[in-house]
Amino acid sequence: MSRPLTLHPDRLLPADPATRAVARELYTAVAGLPIVSPHGHTDPSWFARNETFGNAADLLLRPDHYVFRMLHSQGVALEALGIGKAGRADPREAWRLFAERYHLFRGTPSSFWLDWVFAEAFGIAVRLEAETSDLYFDTITAALATEAFRPRALFDRFNIEVIATTESPLDTLEHHAAVHAENQRPGGWQGKVVTAYRPDPVIDPEFEGFRDNLVRLSELTGEDALSWQGYLAAHRQRRAFFAGMGATSTDHGHPTAQTADLAPAAAEALFRKVSADEFTAAEAELFRAQMLTEMAAMSVEDGLVMQIHPGSFRNHNADVFARFGRDKGADIPMRTEYVHALKPLLDRFGNAPGLSIILFTLDESTYARELAPLAGHYPCLKLGPAWWFHDSPEGMRRFRRATTETAGFYNTVGFNDDTRAFLSIPARHDLARRIDCGFLAELVLEHRLEDWEAAELAQDLAYNLAKQAYRL
Amino acid sequence: MSRPLTLHPDRLLPADPATRAVARELYTAVAGLPIVSPHGHTDPSWFARNETFGNAADLLLRPDHYVFRMLHSQGVALEALGIGKAGRADPREAWRLFAERYHLFRGTPSSFWLDWVFAEAFGIAVRLEAETSDLYFDTITAALATEAFRPRALFDRFNIEVIATTESPLDTLEHHAAVHAENQRPGGWQGKVVTAYRPDPVIDPEFEGFRDNLVRLSELTGEDALSWQGYLAAHRQRRAFFAGMGATSTDHGHPTAQTADLAPAAAEALFRKVSADEFTAAEAELFRAQMLTEMAAMSVEDGLVMQIHPGSFRNHNADVFARFGRDKGADIPMRTEYVHALKPLLDRFGNAPGLSIILFTLDESTYARELAPLAGHYPCLKLGPAWWFHDSPEGMRRFRRATTETAGFYNTVGFNDDTRAFLSIPARHDLARRIDCGFLAELVLEHRLEDWEAAELAQDLAYNLAKQAYRL
């Protein structure tokens, strides 16, 4: 007999009864607020085409690097999960490998997100384990074939007010255009889907195909993106195009937070090297650094909010990268430095009116030491939420405990789900709301906040700050 | 109608009822102990001259970098707060900018300190917000004009047993002399105000006016402080003079914790370079490093306790520094290393009888990794309390949780307020006492301490350790 799957209404709230009571009251008032998702990686074609999602493994297993990294760590071959060249694994069998090992996720946020998807999105009442593997696979796959599980229906059901995707400057944004056209159509679907400008493929000289990308950028813009001025002009043009498709932000996924502020001639000379594919690793780093400052300069002009996501050693597992490619759960955080790294940019634009830069980190030691003091001083800096490996109950608590006393709440920006796992988005926002309300309740119980202050803050953290910070 | 301002008697004590009961009992026994303030930045002229403090903004807003850094981070111009060239902002209007944004301080220690000052020091019964801005300004400004709010009266009312200020070797200590004379005067004020020897202006070759400072040091001492031996002799002489004005400690605010132990000839050669204003950044760093060891050598002789406060990137905001000068809320902590950095000094004096060095950090990752193991072994090392950005409820808890298991309680030195915000001193000590008692109560509840041990420790942490460690 299978064990029941139930989601306790008080899950993730603090254990102390009095604290829990306050947390529950705070949470109840924000649980139903619309979802603002200002940073994520859902596929805009889902909302443009509104096709069905396929089977359980295709939707929930193969794209979720949190899930397959853990299975891989315990000896499950990625091939057996259908990762990489699709179709080499039977999806039902891949799902079974997952179901048999679901205990590996005990204590991880994945189990929280997935149990919500299972119980709430699909209405399954028993827990995932070896014996219920087929039941799960069949139930989920059948549901996904229905109208109720098409992307737009889920978007509406999830009460998403706005969602941002992330695209390269080389993207034509045709799916965003299609969604916008649908929005304009009388009686058309009203879901708001915006893009964000993620220029890594044309900024990072070490990105695969960088020079080809510059050629493509030239074609798209009519600028000579192989010349420094043309390159900058092409950025400006694409940023404007992205803004026209709803973008309010840019996003930069660099190995470090390094910035630079070269003299124009030096910047141009550096660009000649990288655009000619003749550069050292140090020159690549310097060019990325310079481009953060150039992007800030453009943000001062066009008002796009900058996001900096540094510190991941991408594709650390050489063999997995060679056989399966990018983004296969082998990205490992590195120690990251901000104080010296950001100074060149801040020396130039740190006090510029209207500029807004949201900093993320994978190195929690910087929360209290570097990031909160920086955001607690510079008008242009704000702190993104606990990110990636830290997008979790303990990670969020560490974030709030380490940053609030120096940066306050109002130099943070609410929650980002940062996910491509569309069905888990409500669970992720729900987790953040529960944890934030728990943290606020602890402050109330220690008389560090009044109850009405906590109630205002709960609304701000769940909804207002994200809208304001991302200008949505 | 304004909201009431009340200070809950159990504020900052743990939420769990049984733990709170123990914490409350521990706290009650130490709440009224005299304040020992062995490290801080109050102005000795206050106690020498005993003049009134001026208006609310002059006392509570303009000198408090915790306050104006947060306002600046949210877009308030420093000029509008009256920072920098005084008088350019109307104090009442500056205060209003603060009052309107007081919600920014939710969850920060500033709100705890300030609410205490408002409620307890000034007896204000409503919260600070836009509507109460004028009430606050008028109430505080009026009170400050009264006898009860002159420095000496507050010193007595605050039950301060001894307070240390911090002065440059170039300071004549005339205010300390005046206070000491007053102490000697029959019927004179009895407040104990001592100095501390902070030689950065004559030790750091990168300090503004370093060479001029050496000239001035020569004038003050009659030594040739532009020669190495004369320079060292001048230090010895000034240290003795400071000790005569009550100093029991020196204080060193270096960018890093680096120490060096050069051969005498090499040290002299290095001094020739830095005193001639012809040095590289590396040589400046090496000179500071060498001088920590020289200062330790003198401490072995004269018994002054050394304090090392490393790891702050001072004046990080170039534009703010250019327009407003030092200490404008733009100091940002950096990653700090102690294990290799301190070894030269420790190799020479690590086991020297009588030497006492108190280490501080802005890099909490060193608490459990470096500082507690160092202090838990070397007889000369002790740990200063959670400092600056970490002088806060969560910061103090992290300090105790990370250091106690390796260094114990008795290699720490009690609390320092480290402040120039005189009116907040009781609130700062009160906060530390509450947090320490809460931590002790948690240990009692988990049977990691007996209740009588916790009671002894509460007294030690609130009072005894500071007196012992600073030889006061």
Add this chain to the structure above:
Amino acid sequence: MSRPLTLHPDRLLPADPATRAVARELYTAVAGLPIVSPHGHTDPSWFARNETFGNAADLLLRPDHYVFRMLHSQGVALEALGIGKAGRADPREAWRLFAERYHLFRGTPSSFWLDWVFAEAFGIAVRLEAETSDLYFDTITAALATEAFRPRALFDRFNIEVIATTESPLDTLEHHAAVHAENQRPGGWQGKVVTAYRPDPVIDPEFEGFRDNLVRLSELTGEDALSWQGYLAAHRQRRAFFAGMGATSTDHGHPTAQTADLAPAAAEALFRKVSADEFTAAEAELFRAQMLTEMAAMSVEDGLVMQIHPGSFRNHNADVFARFGRDKGADIPMRTEYVHALKPLLDRFGNAPGLSIILFTLDESTYARELAPLAGHYPCLKLGPAWWFHDSPEGMRRFRRATTETAGFYNTVGFNDDTRAFLSIPARHDLARRIDCGFLAELVLEHRLEDWEAAELAQDLAYNLAKQAYRL
């Protein structure tokens, strides 16, 4: 009148009553499980010879670097404790120095371990303090002379299922052979004592007597360990010999986690330098790095589990090292990097079937940032428990909170006591079981685990994972 010494049955369990109730139930079910001690430093001659332990100071004070480091930090001379040249201090007087200062250990795990030893192992009912010093010394010393306190009797009484010691490749393992012979003897003692292969003395070119050690290695193996191929063959032979004496693991105590994967000719050339005692510090580091990869290659062949214990600055106190030698409580943790350091080894063997590497750290900032992501991806990597300075209630809680959400529980390996303090072994395992059960209870109370999941995990963390991970 002396104060009573009592061990509260709920010690170390969370204070919240409902959480404590769950924790107590979990703990009760695992409290009596046998002890699996897969990594430690007890002396195999104890079990081979089964002699009595001597007096209280010889057993509990002189060998315990946790204890004498703290006393040293508070000014007690190591000589006075009988450290170093034995017999220079009267053991009763040494014990008194300890007893008088037992308050220094308040809040440290040493007090927890020692109080267990006093109360449970020796049945002492009053607390250690100045007045009870002689009572303690006499009671303990008398007990140690009895049969019940011989090593084998204690081993049985402590319910140890298996214990691993740690030996150099140069060790003849005669004591292990003697124990194994005893195990085989009809009616012989059945205690299982295995060794572990700790090759630092023949891998680290900076180890005292490195070249002599290679000569000795040649003698032991009949290989020419001064040639690269002979050296590797000698390792293989000794590993096989160790495995024959029960070893299932190797252990590597390097200053850093650096690995390398040199071409064979380069490795051989490097070996020529280090074996000729003509090398730079960088070459020594590179050789150690290369040898971690060579050891991994051998582990792929012979199945020995690798343990990497990096990050300690050994013998930091130059004077103490000169006068007293190694391991005198002056080892200080350093910042440690894993992501780049391990890549050469992982590029070669990261996905090798059967390879298992257990990573330890003294740098807690790597838990969530580097170690949990690495172990949560690579099939060969697992995380050792909170180590050394972090083998403590707060240290273990930080470990679980920082690693579980990314690595899960099943990429960790249960508890290691890592101790030479034989009598404290039950207390150390008990402490770990209490803390883990408390952590699990917190997850249950927040509905992050079901109660039956927590019950399974409690067994796994207390017993199963250590057996599986170490292949015992």
